Amino acid sequence: MSSLTHINASGEAHMVDVSAKAETLREARAEAFVTMAPATLAMIVDGQHHKGDVFATARIAGIQAAKRTWELIPLCHPLALSKVEVHLTAEIDRHRVRIDTLCRLTGKTGVEMEALTAASVAALTIYDMCKAVQKDMVIGPVRLLAKSGGKSGDFKVEAL
Template structure:
């Protein structure tokens, strides 16, 4: 199996053909990832979303459910992702009243042979897209922003925290 230090793409075999990474020899460890994103809602949508006044219903509940479903189905959406037995998903929303933005935070945990970063990122994207879908009749100028990995732990590569200068242990 290739390691990041090999300077090769792990999803290409020796002949340059696309392949799924073989993780069968890796030990199962507790893996966790946190991703975040945000959606700028603007002055029309922001108060309606927070007040629960959308004609389509509870957008936050729908977005939470969409995020969880996306986490569970990441291997069907992202080519070459492994099916991972997810053990926990938490999705939190926090409004930024100054910026008229809704912040989305997704935590995913599993006991697995490979990480859950893609699952957390996919969950954040799906939650943001669901908010957009449920609010687009009011204002289509909403902007989904900064979907990114914030933190990950577990596995051979160790821990990662966004903005940290060295791997955290």
């Protein structure tokens, strides 16, 4: 296992200097789930929610969150993302929504945190919009599915 890059020789947290790194195409995918009662999911899928289109709102929230990850996570670099996708799928048989995100750029640092933030905030948005109907929805798991580019190489979860 490599050493922690956000800790300097004095043991202090610091932002990693990426100025000498080469720019490469970097991409990351993440997923999150929101499990809920069948009636809550049906309300979303049927477009019967009184607040409007839950999926459209969650998609926009996820995209905005990816673009602002550097403001939310300490020591993250501000990134000029070239692509952010947020896909939401109702898994009726499992009473849940699956959120799949993709972030891409050509740059000096990876986009894993942006993909994870997009998935997390989209899930939180679904919860926020539906909490008046159901408060015991469950968010999770949230995980990185894949990443490519950069010095550390590619990563892909086994069960993908």
